[in-house]
Every structure is written in structure tokens, then in C-alpha cells.
Amino acid sequence: MPHPLPNTLGMTASGQLSAMRRHPGVMALQILVVLGATAFTASTLIEGLRNGEGASVLWDGWVYCAVIGLGAVACAARAVLVREERLAWLSLALALAVTTAGEIYWALELAELEEVPYPSPADGLYLAFYPFAYAAVALLVHARVLGMRAGMWLDGLVCGLALASIAAAAAFDAIISDTGGDPAAIATTLAYPVGDLLLIVLTAAVVGMSGGRPGCSWAMLGAGLLVWGVSDTGYLLAAARGTYVEGQLLDAGWPLGAALLACAAWRSPASVAPRVGDWSTLVIPAISTLAAGAVLVVCALGNGRTVAIALAAGAVCAAVARTFLTFRDVRRLAETRRLAHTDELTGLPNRRALLQRLESAVAAREPVALLLLDLDRFKDLNDTLGHQFGDVLLRELGGRMGEALEAGDMLARLGGDEFAVVLAGRATAGSAVDAGRAIGERLERPFHLDGVSVQVDASVGVALHPAHGAGASALLKNADVAMYRAKRRRTGVELYAPMRDEHSRDRLTMVSDLRAGIDRDELVLHLQPKIAIADGALVGAEALARWRHPELGLLAPGRFLPAIAQTNVMRLLTERMLADALGVIAAWGARGRRLDVSVNVEAPTLLDLRFPDVVARLVREAGVAADRLCLEVTEDAVMADPDRAQGVMSSLRDLGVGLSLDDFGTGHSSLARLIAMPVRELKIDRSFTMGIDEDPRNFAVVRSAAMLGSDLGMTVVAEGVETREALAEVQRAGCHVGQGYLYARPLPVAEFDRWAQAWEAGGEVGFTASVGASPAAGPVPR
Incomplete structure (x- = not known):
């Protein structure tokens, strides 16, 4: 039962070829061609297969024609069944078909004549092989060689001319010397070696253009054409010398060539892409140039013929032109890489x-610092001007920023208004x-x-290698995170901190651990x-959270709040702190102590409309008076959504809860907004009080x-009071309340109670030396 052809409708060209190649009919056709060529070759080598005769009707007639004819059929089938490269394989099928037709005509009409x-x-049919073969190669080169460049054509030309010059030096003169008779005979005799030389040129050109790596299909095609051309040349040379005998190994070249071409038709095509700047592609042209030079030297020392000399000289001239193109390509490549x-x-x-x-x-494990810089409000400038x-x-920015850099630093523009700086010798955080x-100071000019x-402001994010990233992409990402934090906070420069990165693994671990820690009562x-x-x-007193981490010990808020x-x-943390603070207020109330306790509230909590109900x-x-509780909010928290924050604060005031504006002086609220805030306390940021003296x-x-604050009826608190001199200055400035290490560091509740008893008893109470304590801070008498 015959095998139906596979349905290749909708397949890609490569898919069609792969599907059809596995079809039993196509496989049988290739096997027949290869077996036939092998058998014919064996007949020229093994005595007895030809019954002692040089020429054999079976082998030189039937088998010979069948192999070449089947090769034509295989190429034609490739053209009919697969649409890719259809014209190329049809041309090659015609080349083999006209050769088969020439052999059949010879056998039927000329073989028995005494004078041929x-x-x-038949000669016309034999010679028709060449134009069809040339067309097939040209079409395949057009289809398979991507981005064809002049240098690739010259590589092929150098290889082809050099190989042709060798062939001409070895055989062409002997063939030409036998030429004689009328013009048609002379033209026919010359056409054969010229066609073979061109065939060799084309074959070598294909190899040259591929840089010596043509792929399986190209290699079979080139080998088939080369074997065909060498067999033709060998036959012409032997015929000119009168040594040709039918049935010798030379005759096997044509069937073997046909078998190679038939197999090449069904191999997957490999595209050849030009490799600009790859010096290995020049190896074959260089060897070919040396070979052409050797032919010139041999011809000069002997009595060389004009054809060999002309071909070798052409190869050398093509090589010189190729050299100029190579240098031009190298210059262009360098310029392209620079651009x-x-x-x-x-x-x-x-x-x-x-x-x-x-x-x-x-890669070199060098410490580097990456600064990512983004201009503030650059879009407004573009839209306006x-x-x-x-x-x-x-x-202009490049030159201005370069003033702040040192030798070895790198300034780059990433696109838009974003720049980056790599610091090689200054890779520390500070x-x-x-x-x-x-850089920011220079841009402010x-x-x-x-x-x-025009005055330009910029936000800069800093990331360090290896501390903040093991690779370039990680450094860029983390510097970008720091830069956007600087933009949001309007601080100008921010160093990357994993705990502030919403997507860092350390932060995610910290969030998960703290959630569990709240449930395990690890907050203190x-x-x-x-x-x-x-x-x-x-x-x-101000309530401050500490986290007794099971592995890291007691952590201050700066380690986990970001x-x-x-x-x-x-x-969850805010609710726990409120509950604990209210519990302390209740315990104090039971003992007759009436003290306010302040709890910090961050922006997300302040903007939660459900917070007043909580x-x-x-x-x-807790069963305490609401006015004993004071909630501290920052200017930035309020300005994140002023209207929403105002509504929440008003609801809290209506409950009787006190409100305090924390870190005053560092935010961006207006005086109009300050007047509208329902706060009873103003806390001046420590950055002003610590250096006040x-x-x-x-x-x-x-x-x-x-x-x-006093004129608005608020209690003014000075934070960060650490020395007697600072205390005297904040008192002279008109502050009402002081808070800082001069009095005491943050203490656990039990220890705070003991401290408060001693303080209220009127004794001298000082604090134990700790990190952040000033040497000038001594005991403070009541």
C-alpha cells in the first residue's frame, strides 16, 4: 500500500523539509542514489564486476544514467514538495537532467559510430549542466547568506581564483594544447575547462563565504560540485594525453557527485551570517592568497602559462581589495562600538x-559605589521652556557634575533626566x-x-558593592530604590537600606518575624x-517600642520600623503599643500618679479612617481618661494626605486624646496648615536642639x-536635650518641656518607675553611660 505524503499545510519551510525527509519514498530515493553511486564506484575498483571489459553497457550505460537521473529526481522532488529554495533545487535538478539526457543521447546515437x-x-547537453549549476548556487547563496557583504564576495573570489589557478597550472595547458579543428570544436574544447574552473571557483567561494564552517547541506553541495568539476577536468586532461580508458575510477566522480547533490537537497539548510570582526573568517582567504602567490612563483621560475598566471594574479588582487575592506570594517566596527x-x-x-x-x-571583586541621580521637576522645565x-x-549637566568627580570615576547618562556615577576609589558609605x-551642591548653582x-535639584540614591548587591543589575535596582526614597523624603541623598526596600528578602523576613513576634509578646x-x-x-513620658528578637537581641525601632x-x-504594632501604654497609664492611675504617655503614629495609621474607633x-x-494619652504625628505624615489626616486628627481630638506635632522643623507643612491642626503640643526636632549651644x-x-507654639497655645517640647548647656539654651528660647539623655535614656517600665520615684523624691538622678550619651551629661538636680 503506498504511503501518502504528510500534510504540510500551515507548516514552516523547515517543518516541511523535516516532515518530507522522513517520508519512505524520499528516503528510498536517496538510498537508491547512494547505493547506485557506491556500486558504480565498486565496479571500477573490483575486478570481475565488469567481466574483464573496460566499458560496460550495464555499468557505464544503465547504472551510470540511472544514478545521475535519480539524483535529478531527488532534487526535483525537493523543489516540488518543499517551497523553500524551490528555484535553486529545480535548477540543480535540470543540471543533472540535461547531463542524463546527454548520456542517453550518446548511448543511443553516438556510441556505435566509428567517427563521432x-x-x-551530447556536448551541448553536457555543457548545459554548467549554467543550471551556477544558477542553483547563486540562488542558494542569496537565500542562505544573511547580510551579504562585499567582503564575503571577495573572500569567495579569492578562494575560487586561487584554487582555479592551481587547477589551471596543473591541467589547463595540456587541455588547450590539444585544441584544434574548426571554431565550433575549439569553442567546445575551451568551454569544458572554463566551465569546470568556474565550478571550482563557485565551490571554493561558498566555503570562503562561510568562514570554513558551511554546515552539512553546504558541505555536501560543495563536495558534489567539486567532485563533478574535478572529474570533468581529469577526463579532459586524460583525453588530451590519450590515456583515458572508460570504466576507470575517474568515471565514478560523476555518480558520486550526483549522489552528494541528491543528499544535500534533503539536509536542513544552514544560514551563514557574516561575522564582522571575527578574524577566524580570514584564515581560508589568507591560505588561498598564499597558494595563489605560490602559483605565481612557480610559474615565474618555470614556463608558466598565461591562464594560471592570470587566475593567481586575480586572486592576489582580490586579496588586496579584501584587505582594504577589512581595515575599513575594523574602523567602522570600532566607531560602531564607541557609538x-x-x-x-x-x-x-x-x-x-x-x-x-x-x-x-x-568580576574583579572590586568595591564600588553606584550613585543614581534623577533631576527633580525636569518635566515641568521641559513643558515650560x-x-x-x-x-x-x-x-551642560555633564560638565557641572564632573566637577565633583575624581580620576577613575565614571559619569553616565542612562536616559531622560537620569544619570549614574560609579565611584571606584570612594566605595564607602560616607x-x-x-x-x-x-554633586547636588554643584547643580544648585x-x-x-x-x-x-535655571536652578536644578536632584535626588541621589547610593548603593555599594558588595554590601548592597552582588551584580550590576542588583546595584542598579537598589540604587533606584534609594533614589526614589530620596525623592519622596526630599533629602537629596539616600543610602540604600534593605529594611526600607519593599522587595528585599531581609525586609520580608523581618516583617514575617515581627508579625510572629507581636503574637509571642516579644515587643517591650x-x-x-x-x-x-x-x-x-x-x-x-514617650512610649518607644523595643523588640526582643530571639536571635538578634534587643532591637531599637530604627532596625525594624522601616x-x-x-x-x-x-x-498591629501600633495597636499593641497603644494597649501597653494605656495599661501603664491605668497602673499609674491606680497608684495616684497622673502622667501623660505619648505614642508615635506613622502615616499609614494616621490616614486610616478606622483608627479613631480603634x-x-x-x-x-483600659478604663482611663482619654486626655492622658497623646499621639505624636510628624509633618510629613500629615502632608501625605492633608485633608484625610485632618479628618482623622479631628476625630481623635473629639475623643479627648491629645495630639503632638513631632519632629517640627524638618517637614514641609505650611503655617496655614499648622494653624488648622488640632494639636496641643509642638516637639522641636533634635537636629536643632543638640547643637543649640x-x-x-x-x-x-x-x-x-x-x-x-506658645502663641498658638501649644506646649513646646525640646527633644534631644543632652547637656546642661543645651538645657539652658532651650529654656532661654522659651521651650516648656525637655526630653533627652540629660534626664534619662528610654527605660523599661519597671526601671522607669524606680527612676521616677527617685526623681520625684528630689534626689540627684543621672543615667548610666550608653551609646549616644554626651560626656557633658551628668547628674541633674531637681
């Missing part, structure tokens, strides 16, 4: 160059942050462009006293804030 006419119609690593607008290195610099540093003005500014600030003065409440400056009375700032764990429930469950400007800020 020359040239005959590929350079930002077109600014002339600075681009993202690709930056990544290579980082990757090389990482136009993109052309923005482009001029970006070009040095990198200082460099970021230095106005740019004068086309009569317009610490209290820091608040003292009335006028009479030294203990008026309250990790949970935007998670639901912050709500506070009301906790106050009710040394810097008159700090004193001026504290005095202005204290006067403003």
Missing part, C-alpha cells in the same frame, strides 16, 4: 557602558554620600542658558521621661518655633 562528430548534441557605548545627546557613556563597568568591577532647552541643559551631596537662569515598652523645664516636674512602614504589621475601644477597655542659627530656629 565533434561537437555533437554603542555613548549617549548621543551628551557624549557621556550610556547605560551599556555603565553596565560593562559595573560588571567588570564585580521646550524640549530643545531641556536638551541644552542636559548637555564617601559615596558625600559625593552625592557634592544656577544655569544660565539663552538668557534664562520603653519610656523616656518628659520634664517641665521651669520647675523640673515629671510631666509625662521594614513594616507600608505593611499591615504597622497597624483608639476609642482601647481607651474604653554651639550654633546661633539653631538657637534662632528653636526660639522662633517656641514663640510660634
Whole structure:
């Protein structure tokens, strides 16, 4: 039962070829061609297969024609059944078909004649092989060689001419010397060697263009054409010398060539892509050039013929032209690589160059610092003044930022208004942050462009290798996280911190551990006293969270609060702190002590509309007066959503809960917003009070804030009071309450009770030396 052809509708060309190649009919056709060529070759080598005769009708007639004819059928089947490269394989099928037709004509019409006419119609059919074969090769080169360049054509030409010059030096002269008779005979005799030489040129050109790695299909095709051309040339040479005998091994070249071509038709095609800058592609052209030079030398020493000399000289000339093209390609490649690593607008290195610099540093295990810089409000500038003005500014920025860099540092533009700096010799956190600030200071100087003065602000994120990333991509990502934090907080420069990165593994682990730690009662409440400056009375305390981590020990808020700032764990922690603080207030009330306790509230909690209900429930469950509880909020927390925060704060005030504006002076709220806030306490940030006795400007800020708070009816608290001198200055500035290490560090509840008893008893109470304590801080008398 015949095997149906597979359905290849909708398949890709490669899929069609793969499917059809496995068809039994196609496989049988290839096997017949190979077996036939093998058998014919064996007949020329093994005595007895031809019955002692040189020529054999069976072998030289039937088998010979059948093998070449089946080769034509195999190529034709490839053209009919697979649409890819259809014309090329049809041309090759025709080349083999006309050869078969020539053999049949010879056998039927000319073999028995005593004097064979020359040239005959058979010669016309034999010679027709060449144009069809040339067309097939040209079509395959067009289909398979990607991005054909002049250099590839020259590589093939050098190889072909060099090989042809060798063949001409060895055989062409002997063939030409036998030429005689009328013009048609002379032309026919010349056509054969010329056709063979061109066939050899084409075959070598294919190998040359592929850089010596043509692939299976190309290799079979080239081998088939080469064997065919060598057999033709060998036959012509033997015939010219009168030594040709039918039935010798030379005759096997044509069936073997046909078998190779038939098998090449059904191998998967391999595309040849030009490899610019790959010096290995020049090996074959270089060897070919040396071979052509050797032919010239041999011909010069002997009595060389014109054809061999001309072909060798042509190969050398093509090689010279190829050399010029090579140098041109190398120059273009260098320029292309330079442009590929350079930002077109600014002339600075681009993202690709930056990544290579980082990757090389990482590979060499060199410590580096990466600064990622983004201009603030650059889009507004572009929209107002136009993109052309923005482009001029970006070009100016490179020179300005370069003033803050040192030799070996790298400044790159990543795109848009984003730049990056790699610091090679300053890879410490302090040095990198200082460099970021230095860049920011230089950008603050106005740019004068086309009569317009523009000031530029930038946000800088810093990441260090290896501390913040083991690879270039990790460093870029983490520097980007730090940069956006600097932009949100308006701090100018931020160093990457895993606990502030929402997507870092350490942060996720910390969040999970803290959630479990709250359930296991690992949170510990610490209290820091608040003292009335006028009479030294203990008026309250600030509740501060500590986490007794089972592995890391007692952790301060700075170790874990950034990790949970935007998670639901912050709500759980706040509720636990409120509950514990209200429990302390209740315990004190039972003993007759009336002190306020302040609890910090972060932005996500402050903006939660359900928070006032949570506070009301906790106050009710504790059984205490709501005004004993004070909630501390920062300016930035309020400004995250002023209207929403205002509503929540008003609800809390209506409950009777006190509100305190914490870290005053570091946020971005307006005076109008401050007046509208329902707060009873103003806490001046420690950054102003800690240097108040040394810097008159700090004193001026504290005095202005204290006067403003007092005029608005608020209690003014000075944070960070660590020395007697600072205490005297905040008192002179008009602050009402002091808080800081001068009085006591944050203490566990039991220890705070003992401290408070001693303080209220009127004795001298000092604190044990601890991290952050000032040497000037000694006992403070009541």
C-alpha cells in the first residue's frame, strides 16, 4: 500500500523539509542514489564486476544514467514538495537532467559510430549542466547568506581564483594544447575547462563565504560540485594525453557527485551570517592568497602559462581589495562600538557602558559605589521652556557634575533626566554620600542658558558593592530604590537600606518575624521621661517600642520600623503599643500618679479612617481618661494626605486624646496648615536642639518655633536635650518641656518607675553611660 505524503499545510519551510525527509519514498530515493553511486564506484575498483571489459553497457550505460537521473529526481522532488529554495533545487535538478539526457543521447546515437562528430548534441547537453549549476548556487547563496557583504564576495573570489589557478597550472595547458579543428570544436574544447574552473571557483567561494564552517547541506553541495568539476577536468586532461580508458575510477566522480547533490537537497539548510570582526573568517582567504602567490612563483621560475598566471594574479588582487575592506570594517566596527557605548545627546557613556563597568568591577571583586541621580521637576522645565532647552541643559549637566568627580570615576547618562556615577576609589558609605551631596551642591548653582537662569535639584540614591548587591543589575535596582526614597523624603541623598526596600528578602523576613513576634509578646515598652523645664516636674513620658528578637537581641525601632512602614504589621504594632501604654497609664492611675504617655503614629495609621474607633475601644477597655494619652504625628505624615489626616486628627481630638506635632522643623507643612491642626503640643526636632549651644542659627530656629507654639497655645517640647548647656539654651528660647539623655535614656517600665520615684523624691538622678550619651551629661538636680 503506498504511503501518502504528510500534510504540510500551515507548516514552516523547515517543518516541511523535516516532515518530507522522513517520508519512505524520499528516503528510498536517496538510498537508491547512494547505493547506485557506491556500486558504480565498486565496479571500477573490483575486478570481475565488469567481466574483464573496460566499458560496460550495464555499468557505464544503465547504472551510470540511472544514478545521475535519480539524483535529478531527488532534487526535483525537493523543489516540488518543499517551497523553500524551490528555484535553486529545480535548477540543480535540470543540471543533472540535461547531463542524463546527454548520456542517453550518446548511448543511443553516438556510441556505435566509428567517427563521432565533434561537437555533437551530447556536448551541448553536457555543457548545459554548467549554467543550471551556477544558477542553483547563486540562488542558494542569496537565500542562505544573511547580510551579504562585499567582503564575503571577495573572500569567495579569492578562494575560487586561487584554487582555479592551481587547477589551471596543473591541467589547463595540456587541455588547450590539444585544441584544434574548426571554431565550433575549439569553442567546445575551451568551454569544458572554463566551465569546470568556474565550478571550482563557485565551490571554493561558498566555503570562503562561510568562514570554513558551511554546515552539512553546504558541505555536501560543495563536495558534489567539486567532485563533478574535478572529474570533468581529469577526463579532459586524460583525453588530451590519450590515456583515458572508460570504466576507470575517474568515471565514478560523476555518480558520486550526483549522489552528494541528491543528499544535500534533503539536509536542513544552514544560514551563514557574516561575522564582522571575527578574524577566524580570514584564515581560508589568507591560505588561498598564499597558494595563489605560490602559483605565481612557480610559474615565474618555470614556463608558466598565461591562464594560471592570470587566475593567481586575480586572486592576489582580490586579496588586496579584501584587505582594504577589512581595515575599513575594523574602523567602522570600532566607531560602531564607541557609538554603542555613548549617549548621543551628551557624549557621556550610556547605560551599556555603565553596565560593562559595573560588571567588570564585580568580576574583579572590586568595591564600588553606584550613585543614581534623577533631576527633580525636569518635566515641568521641559513643558515650560521646550524640549530643545531641556536638551541644552542636559548637555551642560555633564560638565557641572564632573566637577565633583575624581580620576577613575565614571559619569553616565542612562536616559531622560537620569544619570549614574560609579565611584571606584570612594566605595564607602560616607564617601559615596558625600559625593552625592557634592554633586547636588554643584547643580544648585544656577544655569544660565539663552538668557534664562535655571536652578536644578536632584535626588541621589547610593548603593555599594558588595554590601548592597552582588551584580550590576542588583546595584542598579537598589540604587533606584534609594533614589526614589530620596525623592519622596526630599533629602537629596539616600543610602540604600534593605529594611526600607519593599522587595528585599531581609525586609520580608523581618516583617514575617515581627508579625510572629507581636503574637509571642516579644515587643517591650520603653519610656523616656518628659520634664517641665521651669520647675523640673515629671510631666509625662514617650512610649518607644523595643523588640526582643530571639536571635538578634534587643532591637531599637530604627532596625525594624522601616521594614513594616507600608505593611499591615504597622497597624498591629501600633495597636499593641497603644494597649501597653494605656495599661501603664491605668497602673499609674491606680497608684495616684497622673502622667501623660505619648505614642508615635506613622502615616499609614494616621490616614486610616478606622483608627479613631480603634483608639476609642482601647481607651474604653483600659478604663482611663482619654486626655492622658497623646499621639505624636510628624509633618510629613500629615502632608501625605492633608485633608484625610485632618479628618482623622479631628476625630481623635473629639475623643479627648491629645495630639503632638513631632519632629517640627524638618517637614514641609505650611503655617496655614499648622494653624488648622488640632494639636496641643509642638516637639522641636533634635537636629536643632543638640547643637543649640554651639550654633546661633539653631538657637534662632528653636526660639522662633517656641514663640510660634506658645502663641498658638501649644506646649513646646525640646527633644534631644543632652547637656546642661543645651538645657539652658532651650529654656532661654522659651521651650516648656525637655526630653533627652540629660534626664534619662528610654527605660523599661519597671526601671522607669524606680527612676521616677527617685526623681520625684528630689534626689540627684543621672543615667548610666550608653551609646549616644554626651560626656557633658551628668547628674541633674531637681
